[in-house]
Amino acid sequence: MSSLSNLRISVNNLFVMIELELRRLRHDRTEIYTRAVQPVLWIVIFGPVIGNLRAIPTAGIPYTDYITPGILVQSMTFVSIFFGLTMVWEREQGILKKLLVTPASRYSTVIGRSMSSGVRSFFQVLIIVPIALLIGVRIVPNPLYFLTATAIIFFASGGFAAISILIASLMKSRERFMGIGQAIIMPLFFASNALYPVEIMPPVLQQLATVNPLSYVVDAVRSLMITGDLSNLLTDVIVIAIFDVVMFIIASISFKRIIE
Amino acid sequence: MDLAVDVENVVKIYEGKTKALDGVNLQVESGKVFALLGPNGSGKTTLIRILTTQFKPNSGRALVMGHDVTTESEKVRRLVGYVPQEMSVWTDITGYENLLIYAKIYGVPSETRKKLILEAIDSIGLSDVGNTLVKSYSGGMIRRLEIACALLVRPKILFLDEPTIGLDPVARKVVWEKLTSFKKEFGTTVFFNTHYMDEADLYSDQIGIISRGKIIKTGTPEELKRSVGGDVITFEIEGDTVDDHVFDIIRRLELVREVTIHNSELIVVTDDSETAMPLVVRLLEGEGVTVEKVSMNKPNLDDVFLKYAGTRLESGGSIKDVRQTRGRIRRG
Known part of the structure; x- marks a missing residue:
C-alpha cells in the first residue's frame, strides 16, 4: 500500500518536472531560438555544399536529407548535455536539496529533471524540421512515423542529460566543466553515423560508432523520417532504452555526490 | 515531554576525513522554536541535512x-x-x-490546491507580485516565498538553514514576523540554524550552542545568559595578550567569576563591576599593561558562546561561506 502510493508520487513527480520545464519555456523562449541557430546552419549551408560534391555515399538519398536526422540528434545532444550541467551546477543547488526532502524518490527527481531536457529538445525539432522542409528535405509523409521519431528524440534526450549529471558529479569546480559540454558532444557527433555512413569510417571509428548511443538514435530517426526502412528500428529502440535506464541509474547514484 | 527532534551520539565524517559532527546529543521539544547557534563550519548545516534525511550519519541515532x-x-x-x-x-x-x-510534487489534491496557494501567497504578503517572475523579487521576498513553499503542505516541523543570511534588517524582521505567525497558527515546531546571536536571542524558545561538531550547551536564552552571570567588563589592552602570571592574578581575585582573553580583549565576568573595574585597571597598569578602553555590558549570547566554546561567535568563517553569503546578497 505504502509502496504503491510512493510509486504514484514518483510518477507524478516526473510529470510535474516536465510541466515545470514547459512553464519556464513559456516565460523565456530565447534559448529555443539561439540553440536552433547552429543546427539550422548545418542543414541550410553545410548540407547543400557538401551534397554538391557528391563525395559521400548515401544510397541515393540527397545529402541534406541524409544529415537532417543527424543534425536533429546533435541539437538534442547539445540541449540535453548543457541542460544537465546547468541544472546540477550553480542555480539549482538549493532546489535539488529541497527536492530530496520531498516524499518523491531521488530516482524520480533525477529522471524527471533529465526528461525535462526532452521538452527542450522537442521544441528544437519543431523549429528545425520546418526549415528542413522549406529547403526541400523530403520527410516520410507518415504522421505516425514522425511522432515516433519525435518520441525517440524526447526519450533519448533524457539519457544524455543523465550523462551530464554524471559528469557534473565528478567535477569539483565549475571552471573545469565550462568546456566539457563541447568536449563530449563533438566526439560523440563525429564518431557516429550523423554525417556519413559508418562504412566509410576508419576501422577504429567504426567500432566506436557501434558503441556510440548517438548512432542508434540517428539510425532510428533516419529510418522513420527519411528512408522509411524500419528493419533496424527495434534494435535501435532497445539499445536506446537500455542506454536510458543505465544512465538514469548511474546518474541517480552519482547524484548523491552532488548534494553532499 | 513530546520530542520533535531527538539526537543521540550522531557522528558525520565527510569523505573519511573531515569530522563535521562529533557525537551530537540534542533534544528539541515539540511546538517550540529552537535555534542552533554556532559559527560557520561548526556543523549546523550538516546536522540539519541529516535531520531532513538528505544523507545518513556515520553512527548514532536521530x-x-x-x-x-x-x-x-x-x-x-x-x-x-x-x-x-x-x-x-x-x-x-x-x-x-x-x-x-x-504543491503538485507533494500531491496536494487539485480541488484544494488553488485555495491553499492563494492563502499562502497572501499570508506571506506577496499577493501583489504572485504573477511576477521571481527574478524580479528582492532577497527578502524570495526568502518569504521559500518559507511559503515549505509551509504549503503544513509540516509538523520546519527546518530552516540560516533563514535570514544576506538579508537587510527590515527584511529579516518581516521574515521572522511571518514565521512567528505561522508557528502560532499551526503549532509547527521550528528548528533553525543561525550564526546571528541576536536572532537566536529574540526569536527562539530554546537555544543549542554548537561548536566544532558538538552541542556544548542548551537552554533558554535567559538561562544561558544567566549562566554567565553578573556583568561583563571588556578591557581593550595594548598587545595581543597578557603574561600568564598577570592572567592568574586576575583570575584569583575574589570578585572575578571568570576571565578570558581573546584578540587584545580581556573579558572579566563579575558580580560587582563598580569595584572590580578600577581594581583590574590598577592591577594591569601595575604590571605594565596599557588599558586603552573599558566597557561594561550585561552578558549576551556572544559571551555565553565565549564561555562555553572558548571563541567568539563571529570569528572565523571560510572563503566558501563568504562567497555563499555574497552570492545570496547579489541575487537578492
Missing part, C-alpha cells in the same frame, strides 16, 4: 517526530518542511507557479 531518519526516512519526509541556505525556488517562473509546482 529521530524526527519519533521516526528514525535513516530507517524511516520516507515517513520523516512527509512530516518536515525545509528551507536550505541556498536559494530553492525557480527564478524563471512566477511565485504562484513555484508554489503550484511544490
Whole structure:
C-alpha cells in the first residue's frame, strides 16, 4: 500500500518536472531560438555544399536529407548535455536539496529533471524540421512515423542529460566543466553515423560508432523520417532504452555526490 | 515531554576525513522554536541535512517526530518542511507557479490546491507580485516565498538553514514576523540554524550552542545568559595578550567569576563591576599593561558562546561561506 502510493508520487513527480520545464519555456523562449541557430546552419549551408560534391555515399538519398536526422540528434545532444550541467551546477543547488526532502524518490527527481531536457529538445525539432522542409528535405509523409521519431528524440534526450549529471558529479569546480559540454558532444557527433555512413569510417571509428548511443538514435530517426526502412528500428529502440535506464541509474547514484 | 527532534551520539565524517559532527546529543521539544547557534563550519548545516534525511550519519541515532531518519526516512519526509541556505525556488517562473509546482510534487489534491496557494501567497504578503517572475523579487521576498513553499503542505516541523543570511534588517524582521505567525497558527515546531546571536536571542524558545561538531550547551536564552552571570567588563589592552602570571592574578581575585582573553580583549565576568573595574585597571597598569578602553555590558549570547566554546561567535568563517553569503546578497 505504502509502496504503491510512493510509486504514484514518483510518477507524478516526473510529470510535474516536465510541466515545470514547459512553464519556464513559456516565460523565456530565447534559448529555443539561439540553440536552433547552429543546427539550422548545418542543414541550410553545410548540407547543400557538401551534397554538391557528391563525395559521400548515401544510397541515393540527397545529402541534406541524409544529415537532417543527424543534425536533429546533435541539437538534442547539445540541449540535453548543457541542460544537465546547468541544472546540477550553480542555480539549482538549493532546489535539488529541497527536492530530496520531498516524499518523491531521488530516482524520480533525477529522471524527471533529465526528461525535462526532452521538452527542450522537442521544441528544437519543431523549429528545425520546418526549415528542413522549406529547403526541400523530403520527410516520410507518415504522421505516425514522425511522432515516433519525435518520441525517440524526447526519450533519448533524457539519457544524455543523465550523462551530464554524471559528469557534473565528478567535477569539483565549475571552471573545469565550462568546456566539457563541447568536449563530449563533438566526439560523440563525429564518431557516429550523423554525417556519413559508418562504412566509410576508419576501422577504429567504426567500432566506436557501434558503441556510440548517438548512432542508434540517428539510425532510428533516419529510418522513420527519411528512408522509411524500419528493419533496424527495434534494435535501435532497445539499445536506446537500455542506454536510458543505465544512465538514469548511474546518474541517480552519482547524484548523491552532488548534494553532499 | 513530546520530542520533535531527538539526537543521540550522531557522528558525520565527510569523505573519511573531515569530522563535521562529533557525537551530537540534542533534544528539541515539540511546538517550540529552537535555534542552533554556532559559527560557520561548526556543523549546523550538516546536522540539519541529516535531520531532513538528505544523507545518513556515520553512527548514532536521530529521530524526527519519533521516526528514525535513516530507517524511516520516507515517513520523516512527509512530516518536515525545509528551507536550505541556498536559494530553492525557480527564478524563471512566477511565485504562484513555484508554489503550484511544490504543491503538485507533494500531491496536494487539485480541488484544494488553488485555495491553499492563494492563502499562502497572501499570508506571506506577496499577493501583489504572485504573477511576477521571481527574478524580479528582492532577497527578502524570495526568502518569504521559500518559507511559503515549505509551509504549503503544513509540516509538523520546519527546518530552516540560516533563514535570514544576506538579508537587510527590515527584511529579516518581516521574515521572522511571518514565521512567528505561522508557528502560532499551526503549532509547527521550528528548528533553525543561525550564526546571528541576536536572532537566536529574540526569536527562539530554546537555544543549542554548537561548536566544532558538538552541542556544548542548551537552554533558554535567559538561562544561558544567566549562566554567565553578573556583568561583563571588556578591557581593550595594548598587545595581543597578557603574561600568564598577570592572567592568574586576575583570575584569583575574589570578585572575578571568570576571565578570558581573546584578540587584545580581556573579558572579566563579575558580580560587582563598580569595584572590580578600577581594581583590574590598577592591577594591569601595575604590571605594565596599557588599558586603552573599558566597557561594561550585561552578558549576551556572544559571551555565553565565549564561555562555553572558548571563541567568539563571529570569528572565523571560510572563503566558501563568504562567497555563499555574497552570492545570496547579489541575487537578492
